[in-house]
Amino acid sequence: MRAGTWTYEGFDPEQERLREALCTLGNGYFATRGSASEISAPPWHSPGTYAAGCYNRLTSTVEGRQVENEDMVNLPNWLPLRYRVRVEGARPGPWLAPGGPELIKYGQTLDLRHGTLTRGSVYTAAEDPAGPRLRVEECRLVHMGEPHLAAQRTSFTAEGWAGEVEIETAVDGDVRNAGVDRYADLADQHLTRWRTGSEERDTVWLCCRTLNSDILIALASRTRVAGHRDITPRTRLADRRAAQTLTIPVGRGETVVVDKTVALYTSRDPAISGPLPTAVEAVRRAPGFPRLLASHHHAWERIWRRAALDVPGKAGSILRLHLFHVLQTLSPHTAGLDVGVPARGLHGEAYRGHVFWDELFVLPYLNLHFPEVSRALLGYRHRRLPAACRAAAEAGRVGAMYPWQSGSDGREESPELHLNPRSGRWLPDHSRLQHHVGSAVAYNVWRYAEASGDTEFLHGKGAEMLIQIARFWADAAVWDPSLDRYRLRGVVGPDEYHDGYPDSTTPGLDDNAYTNVTAAWVLTRALELGRALPRTRRQELFERFGMDPGEPDRWDDIAHRLHVPYHEGVVSQFEGYADLAELDWERYRGRYGDIRRLDRILEAEGDSVNRYKASKQADVLMLGYLFSPQELAGLFRQLGHRFDDESWRAAIDYYLPRTSHGSTLSALVSAWVLARARRDEAWAYAEEALIGDVADIQGGTTGEGIHLGAMAGTLDFVQRCLTGLETRADGLWLDPAPLPQLSKFRVGIRYRNHWDVDLRIRAHRVRIAVPESEEDPVRLVLDGKEWAVPPGTDRLLDLARGKVSPARARRRR
Numbered sequence: 048m049r050a051g052t053w054t055y056e057g058f059d060p061e062q063e064r065l066r067e068a069l070c071t072l073g074n075g076y077f078a079t080r081g082s083a084s085e086i087s088a089p090p091w092h093s094p095g096t097y098a099a100g101c102y103n104r105l106t107s108t109v110e111g112r113q114v115e116n117e118d119m120v121n122l123p124n125w126l127p128l129r130y131r132v133r134v135e136g137a138r139p140g141p142w143l144a145p146g147g148p149e150l151i152k153y154g155q156t157l158d159l160r161h162g163t164l165t166r167g168s169v170y171t172a173a174e175d176p177a178g179p180r181l182r183v184e185e186c187r188l189v190h191m192g193e194p195h196l197a198a199q200r201t202s203f204t205a206e207g208w209a210g211e212v213e214i215e216t217a218v219d220g221d222v223r224n225a226g227v228d229r230y231a232d233l234a235d236q237h238l239t240r241w242r243t244g245s246e247e248r249d250t251v252w253l254c255c256r257t258l259n260s261d262i263l264i265a266l267a268s269r270t271r272v273a274g275h276r277d278i279t280p281r282t283r284l285a286d287r288r289a290a291q292t293l294t295i296p297v298g299r300g301e302t303v304v305v306d307k308t309v310a311l312y313t314s315r316d317p318a319i320s321g322p323l324p325t326a327v328e329a330v331r332r333a334p335g336f337p338r339l340l341a342s343h344h345h346a347w348e349r350i351w352r353r354a355a356l357d358v359p360g361k362a363g364s365i366l367r368l369h370l371f372h373v374l375q376t377l378s379p380h381t382a383g384l385d386v387g388v389p390a391r392g393l394h395g396e397a398y399r400g401h402v403f404w405d406e407l408f409v410l411p412y413l414n415l416h417f418p419e420v421s422r423a424l425l426g427y428r429h430r431r432l433p434a435a436c437r438a439a440a441e442a443g444r445v446g447a448m449y450p451w452q453s454g455s456d457g458r459e460e461s462p463e464l465h466l467n468p469r470s471g472r473w474l475p476d477h478s479r480l481q482h483h484v485g486s487a488v489a490y491n492v493w494r495y496a497e498a499s500g501d502t503e504f505l506h507g508k509g510a511e512m513l514i515q516i517a518r519f520w521a522d523a524a525v526w527d528p529s530l531d532r533y534r535l536r537g538v539v540g541p542d543e544y545h546d547g548y549p550d551s552t553t554p555g556l557d558d559n560a561y562t563n564v565t566a567a568w569v570l571t572r573a574l575e576l577g578r579a580l581p582r583t584r585r586q587e588l589f590e591r592f593g594m595d596p597g598e599p600d601r602w603d604d605i606a607h608r609l610h611v612p613y614h615e616g617v618v619s620q621f622e623g624y625a626d627l628a629e630l631d632w633e634r635y636r637g638r639y640g641d642i643r644r645l646d647r648i649l650e651a652e653g654d655s656v657n658r659y660k661a662s663k664q665a666d667v668l669m670l671g672y673l674f675s676p677q678e679l680a681g682l683f684r685q686l687g688h689r690f691d692d693e694s695w696r697a698a699i700d701y702y703l704p705r706t707s708h709g710s711t712l713s714a715l716v717s718a719w720v721l722a723r724a725r726r727d728e729a730w731a732y733a734e735e736a737l738i739g740d741v742a743d744i745q746g747g748t749t750g751e752g753i754h755l756g757a758m759a760g761t762l763d764f765v766q767r768c769l770t771g772l773e774t775r776a777d778g779l780w781l782d783p784a785p786l787p788q789l790s791k792f793r794v795g796i797r798y799r800n801h802w803d804v805d806l807r808i809r810a811h812r813v814r815i816a817v818p819e820s821e822e823d824p825v826r827l828v829l830d831g832k833e834w835a836v837p838p839g840t841d842r843l844l845d846l847a848r849g850k851v852s853p854a855r856a857r858r859r860r
Contacts (some may be wrong), residue, residue, distance in 0.1 A: 132205075151180065179205070231336060252289060268330065439519050533605045544657075614741065770813075801838070820838040
């Protein structure tokens, strides 16, 4: 691993799927896993190309029941390029591929700065391992500037021999969604109505449709031999495969180069006459590989400038990898698409490419770098607001009930059954009761507006979402006279392990603290927004939603009187939590080692995690991720409770030992809250969050797709947690708390109309620099003091014993 690169040496079949996921290349429109071009057969390989928002729905039979699932579709594979050699005087050799007996050396390098994957192989070119060799180098890109283009350049060097290299390149439509083993019993053939053809002498194409969503997909592939225009490919067309074969003479020590350029379009794309003619025309017009590579590099340079995050050492290298994959899934191209935040990126098929609550961890980073992307992702939620309102109505509620899992049209995509691979049993899935996802949508709307100053969005689409979510919570709240409080019943919190009470046949829990506190926050923000809206806009919304004039008064009452349960002096995760049994953590760790998926272990034993005080991930502690200590204390005070530093430390002490960290988000949240409460313990969790996907600490999950929320969350951990950065009250609020292991770093942010505010942390010093512009000064608040930093100046602040020393504004050079 060098600065800006990620390298793997040798071919390891057991690690191939992991490497495919981590070496994925994408541009926000589509992405392709880092699979070997030479072979696509399982079980080692799981090639995949995924276009953002391209879904299809299939029905499977599970346990005698018809089960419907919608998946992000694995599109035709454009990577296939295999080869073999014929040494002079000999017969053609076998097709060569990593893992074959002819392989002598293999390696691959992901260049994060330039957005390319380079693969290098050395093979024996004859039966004698010490004899002639073929050296192969492939450079691959998915173009960041031209989102529909991808390309690969493969060079072949004859070492100690002369003869011919035979190359077969193809676009393969015979693909399935087969990238997740536990989905093996479910329907996986999403494509149909394949057609193939050719254009001119060097281009072939393939088009097909998704089975039920009827999305037309077209790929065109152009293959050329650099410097050998006289070599004409032989085209072979089949129902699901369009291939070209080239036989290229090669002299001793000579290198021949083959360039493959591909264009991908779908019927979801705007401003095209049709996917197939557009794809064919795109590859016809595409420049040669050197020019494509250069323009791709320039596009990445522009991206990196806007995404500035400089952290030294190994942590910085991993953060760079995380940022790379976030930007490949959610790039500036995403701003023009109708897509959400897929929990596993565009990197694999786990979670079926669905949208959960991960924008809660992704948007805080994007808000301060690519606010136009954040706005587009919130637009995905707004376009599905009618579906959320229909779901609420079907549940007997008013307002908007957003789904826990969302896909193409905003209906609930959470499965009714899920497989426990440990026991082999299919079990009821009650995760759709995680209605707190609605609060996450409202939170993202509000925080985006604070960071961007985009009042147009807040007063427009944002207000529509926030008010309808508030209406849902107000309607769901029921009055309990015995408590003199409102209650929210039948929900599931972020913990996810607990989806019901022990031995109860009714799913759901009452008064999940996270759900209730965030609902109170939503109601309060809806009231605040209602007061800020222009009178005519407020009246328009009330009339369109059919709102009773007294609804805001009810919001205010509920926002102050929602029930928050307590036990043993700490906030209870939910009502009745105190009655659960303690788990013998030591015994289970001793017996099973890794108990992250404790729920599966207990179910396989015939037990249930619902019986125990054991959480999959942070639940109550998630409140410390969302809100600053001051804001959280204010929320609890509003609800009639005192919540100070001592209360918060007590909650951490209680819940952290009772958490198995079965989600990659859990270590991130734990590091976040410990960075403010017990700094000496924070780094262990921060490090786990950093290496979660790199080391695949959950054992096989990363190969099914990276964990986008956790990756983005580590970026935001540096950007907001360690700096104490908040964007509120029309200013930047700082409260630095760097860890010893991360005490020196730089972030560049876009704040309102200031495109490149430079923030540097150096142990006990903070430097903020505002670029030249005609904008107003940036309002900066630190340790109770306030400064105005004019454009074109910087300010150096010394932190000593918790105080800010006198500072001076300096004109930037």
